[in-house]
Amino acid sequence: MTDWTETYRPSSLSEIRGNDSARDDLREWADTWDDHREAVVIYGPPGVGKTSAAHALASDKGWPTIELNASDTRTKDVIERVAGEAAKSGTLGQGGGGRRLVIMDEADNIHGNADRGGSRAVTSLVKEASQPMILIANDYYEMSNGLRNACEDIEFRSVSKRSIRPVLRDICRKEGIEFESDALEAIAEMNSGDLRGAINDLQALAEGRDRIVADDVVTGERDTTTGVFDYLDTVIKEAGPQDALEASYDVDETPDDLINWIEDNVPKDYHGEELASAYDFLANADRWLGRVRATQNYSFWRYAGDNMTAGVAAARREQKGGWTRYSPPTYWSKLGRSRGTRDKRDYIARKIAAANGTSMSTARREIMPHLAVMTHHCKNRELTVAMTARYELETEHVSFITGSGEDTNKVQSIVEDAERLREERAAEGTGGAFAPGEVTDDAAGESTDDEMPTDGDAMAAAADEGADDEASGEQSDDDTQAGLSDFM
Secondary structure: OOOOOHHOOOOOHHHHOOOOOHHHHHHHHHOOHHHHOOEEEEEEOOOOOOOHHHHHHHHHHHOOOOEEEEEOOHHHHHHHHHHHHHHHHHHOOOOOOOOOEEEOOOOOOOHHHHHHOOOHHHHHHHOOOOOEEEEEEEOHHHOOOOHHHHHEEEEOOOOOOOHHHHHHHHHHHHHHHOOOOOHHHHHHHHOOOEEEEEEHHHHHHHHOOOOOHHHOOOOOOOOOOHHHHHHHHHHHHOOHHHHHHHHHHOOOEEEEHHHHHHHOOOOOOOOHHHHHHHHHHHHHHHHHHHHHHHOOOOHHHHHHHHHHHHHHHOOOOOOOOOOOOOOOOHHHHHHHOHHHHHHHHHHHHHHHHHHHHHHHHHHHHHHHHHHHHOHHOOOOOOHHHHHHHHOOOOOHHHHHHHHOOOOOHHHHHHHHHHHHHHHHHHHOOOOOOOOOOOOOOHHHOOOOOOOHOOHHHHHHHHHHHHHHHOOOOOOOOOOOOOOOHOOO
């Protein structure tokens, strides 16, 4: 038996079901390609017609296609040799001139160095291509920033049951199979927006039968995972509290990650009182997540889940409509903007842990944020010098903690003074840069502890000084805390 998904693949964009807006955007991209000459990424969950739409477009335009699978063609050399020649000259496959449509499937499966330059090669290719090029991805945000920025993007969303049923009905009629409407309804329901999965289920069910009734359809749900972007629509715009909670069970995100997704995106649709109420529920969820981290009692997750899902849905005061461009949490980008940032953070934490006899986790989560406040922009210069000497920090590390520019004269002179302080201490045989008397009374009061980062009185004095500065308006800038989330 032939595969019905191939037999009944749409031959024209007009036959694409369930994504009318995306279909029209794709047609417009192709019609105006000579004006913009950009590649396009079409993305969305599996089975919604992305690849079918690309081939249907080629059929409508009369463009021969060159199809590549990025997960099989991932190295720089292969991409440049195969896709590059096709996209730049259009001489592969059919030969001769004219337009060729290059279709690269699974474009979200190319990940930088792991693919030996494949991601950079594709990015360069889409910028230089002299032929129309469509990249297909399930997860848009798994693609590199450079590749996303080099392309237009069109989102294909899950196909509604209302759009799936007519497709199943047409196939049954063409195959000469009688059916009960409830049977097709059940197939559409169980596939949760996956049109390809619904057609496959229909074919499997129809084998050896000339009639399909509702009792023939297995009522168990398909094991599917809801995409986080679809779920954001559910919890923020559509579902009531109970439905929002139950839908969260199918989202492949931990509560720690899901709360960040919701927190960053809810202000795009909620405003005023409903936004304040939603944030109250998110704050309660965060408290429960804190208890999980403190006690390792993961049964508390359910209370966090109740608040961040049912609570946020209950906060909605009015019906929401339209399309919203949701995005990954900014917390993630702050947490690790680059490998270099994480390396600096971990280097400093390692130095602090070794000097103070603590774990790296304690150094990173508890000591470094305090140091950032106490030495912010090097305003307490003597303390900053003492800290730099104590932990043998270089300019890049001082800049990371204090928020001051690495190349500024201020940071350079602090590192030089710290080096002299270390030499003096070595000569005196004290072995400690944070010895009594080396920190000013303003920062440390009457401290006598030779390990400043763990001296509660000294840190309290420094924190009080910072609070006074803030009250007087000296720390009103948004960037005054040197990116504290980087330490976490």
